[in-house]
Structure formats: structure tokens, C-alpha cells
Amino acid sequence: MDDPIRQAWAAAPSPCVDVCKYKRQGRCVGCSMTKLEKDTFPASGGAEAKRAFFEALLARLQAEHKNPAFWAIAYRRKCEREGVPCPLDLEDAG
Template structure:
């Protein structure tokens, strides 16, 4: 969740989040809270469809930055 473009009825075309949820994610500081948030986003992506590539890209980014697999 870095550079979002809200082109799909208020949802980001890359990760499916909304602007309000992005602000919520940025306010979360504990790794457990962020992991739960990512799980919620994954569930939302499953219901909306067309976001299969996001999890792989996000996991790689987190590992590159040293956050572990889900933060």
C-alpha cells in the first residue's frame, strides 16, 4: 500500500483499499494490528476479484524493507 490510485468506485486499482482504510492503516503502529489489517484487505480482494498479484508484490516489499512477510 504505497501509491494508490482510486479509480475503481473509490477503491485503489492496485490493492483494493479505500482512502479511509489507507488512513487507518497508516495510523496502526503495532505489527499485529497491521497484520490483521492486511488479512482484512486480502479478504476484501477475494470478494472483489482481480487482485491476485498484490499479495506477492506486498510480501516482497515487506521482506525487502525488513518487516517480515506481513506488516
């Protein structure tokens, strides 16, 4: 992981996309996280820990037969609103 990508992951905002409706086995319909995961994400460590969290979240979405592209679109918008580089875009470019 090169420096700009590492910095983007370190600064990555929570994967929460502000839907916050818990239906599927206690998971949010917007991001598929539990309340505990949402509460603990900011303290989930540095770049590597956050990247691993996102990878697990994407795998969960795929396992649940949800299209992760819908979440990714909402997350990219969130990063844009917050004025931070979206680590998903840097990963795609790298």
C-alpha cells in the same frame, strides 16, 4: 500467534504497494484500500489489529474476484525492500 509472528505483524508495513490509482469505487487498483484506509493504517493498532486489517483486505480482494496472489507478490517485494520480515511468509510457514 507465537512471538516472531506477532512481532512481524506489529512491524508490518502498510498493505499499500505504491500503485495509488483510485478507480474502483474509490479503491486503489493496487491494494484495494481507500485513501482513508491508507491514511489510518499506521495507527491501526498492534499486531492483532494489523493482522485483522490484512485479513479483511484479502477477503475484499477475493470478493471483488481479484487474485490476491498478485497483491501478495507486490507486498512481499515491498517488505524485502524495507528490510522487514513479511508477515505473510511467516503465516504460511506457521
